[in-house]
Amino acid sequence: MERKNTIAIIFDDHSLFADSFSALIERLELFQAVHTFTHEKEFTRFLVKNSPAPICLFLDYYLKDKNALPLINECRRLNRHTTVIVISAVVNPVTVTNIIAYRPDGFISKVSGFSTILECLSVVGRGEQYICPVIQEFLATKNSTNPLPFTARELEILQYFAQGLSIAQTADQTHLSKHTIVAHRRKMMAKANVNSITELLAYARNRELI
Amino acid sequence: MERKNTIAIIFDDHSLFADSFSALIERLELFQAVHTFTHEKEFTRFLVKNSPAPICLFLDYYLKDKNALPLINECRRLNRHTTVIVISAVVNPVTVTNIIAYRPDGFISKVSGFSTILECLSVVGRGEQYICPVIQEFLATKNSTNPLPFTARELEILQYFAQGLSIAQTADQTHLSKHTIVAHRRKMMAKANVNSITELLAYARNRELI
DNA sequence: TATACAATAGCATGTTTTTGTTATTTGCTG
DNA sequence: CAGCAAATAACAAAAACATGCTATTGTATA
Numbered sequence: 470m471e472r473k474n475t476i477a478i479i480f481d482d483h484s485l486f487a488d489s490f491s492a493l494i495e496r497l498e499l500f501q502a503v504h505t506f507t508h509e510k511e512f513t514r515f516l517v518k519n520s521p522a523p524i525c526l527f528l529d530y531y532l533k534d535k536n537a538l539p540l541i542n543e544c545r546r547l548n549r550h551t552t553v554i555v556i557s558a559v560v561n562p563v564t565v566t567n568i569i570a571y572r573p574d575g576f577i578s579k580v581s582g583f584s585t586i587l588e589c590l591s592v593v594g595r596g597e598q599y600i601c602p603v604i605q606e607f608l609a610t611k612n613s614t615n616p617l618p619f620t621a622r623e624l625e626i627l628q629y630f631a632q633g634l635s636i637a638q639t640a641d642q643t644h645l646s647k648h649t650i651v652a653h654r655r656k657m658m659a660k661a662n663v664n665s666i667t668e669l670l671a672y673a674r675n676r677e678l679i
Numbered sequence: 680m681e682r683k684n685t686i687a688i689i690f691d692d693h694s695l696f697a698d699s700f701s702a703l704i705e706r707l708e709l710f711q712a713v714h715t716f717t718h719e720k721e722f723t724r725f726l727v728k729n730s731p732a733p734i735c736l737f738l739d740y741y742l743k744d745k746n747a748l749p750l751i752n753e754c755r756r757l758n759r760h761t762t763v764i765v766i767s768a769v770v771n772p773v774t775v776t777n778i779i780a781y782r783p784d785g786f787i788s789k790v791s792g793f794s795t796i797l798e799c800l801s802v803v804g805r806g807e808q809y810i811c812p813v814i815q816e817f818l819a820t821k822n823s824t825n826p827l828p829f830t831a832r833e834l835e836i837l838q839y840f841a842q843g844l845s846i847a848q849t850a851d852q853t854h855l856s857k858h859t860i861v862a863h864r865r866k867m868m869a870k871a872n873v874n875s876i877t878e879l880l881a882y883a884r885n886r887e888l889i
Numbered sequence: 890t891a892t893a894c895a896a897t898a899g900c901a902t903g904t905t906t907t908t909g910t911t912a913t914t915t916g917c918t919g
Numbered sequence: 920c921a922g923c924a925a926a927t928a929a930c931a932a933a934a935a936c937a938t939g940c941t942a943t944t945g946t947a948t949a
Binding site for chain 3: 620622623645646647648649651652653656665
Binding site for chain 2: 483484485486487491493556578579580581582586631632634666667670
């Protein structure tokens, strides 16, 4: 695998993980440079400056209780030569479905070890998608037996409600019409057979959907 | 600081963090050796074998949704020359209080960076307790000013909302007037400085009040 | 290709929640 | 005992939510 012209970027609001993982990646001597970021602003500023250089982004799913996935599109928009590897501590139906929906080049659970990183870099280096064994197994068991009641989009929007956002606030966050949010919301409420957002959240929590 | 005779042990069920943090610690060349563990059994087996050697344990607070603190006593029992540094991704009243109660030699939030580790090792090397600035600040603000945000009655009623009940349904359940429920609800919302029930529930959940 | 369904969006109507304001009773504490 | 906070309760107006209905676009699949 040749990545000497590529810049590795580690994005995690837990600086301790970012710094540590950086040490691990640096030791591999596969990348031209390794940078760590804990805040979105610094990161996008860096992207704009270094737009032509190919980058390999290691992105933690959780950023201060918000999901980091919108950053993937932002990053791909700013730099066409972007490889995205999502790292998640949490493995549950919602998280996994959300992440898969963004089609990252790599998807790794934090319970994976060093060897998984090597394997992942090797596979994505060939231009293929890599999903770590832990997630693979999860998809095989959970997904087949328990068909998810909600779609990926619905689950994504459900996250905002779980964080306490209103319809209007969610519409702002997602750049969608509030009518659309209402539509998704009512669809979920119908599926769950409930008739308020608090009931829906209780329902979702009981099924570990959020 | 002299720790060349000490063995560093990293315990985290997230192997990716353990392996990464290990790379960081190894680079410091402060310890005789660095070992990582993700399971309790292997760890205690190792402890029994290496009982006389002084160890420095970096312990992640969360192990598969359970707290790892009982391991501290186990470790101290098996090896008198144990230095314990607890690392926590979560910083909330319950977690912080629990950890402090175990009197670890060091206590570091995962949002801290590399320099914090250096500072911590320096301080605990002198035999003093180190608590990282993030936790210090948390203790200073949250703990002193906010003893407990909600009354027992409010918390009781909050449970019904968490289960998805509406104002009217909660009034029925508690045999109270719905005006009373509204009053309790608004009191809590005022205390939490939010303005909807979903926000209140998110607030309460973040503080592990429900 | 026809069908189905997800995602998007809109409107109208009735219900629930939120908020401003006020008030009584009860129990604890200085 | 006086004062204060908690628990209880009420009314009205404004804001947000729920629901019945419709419609367009895109994607996937029988």
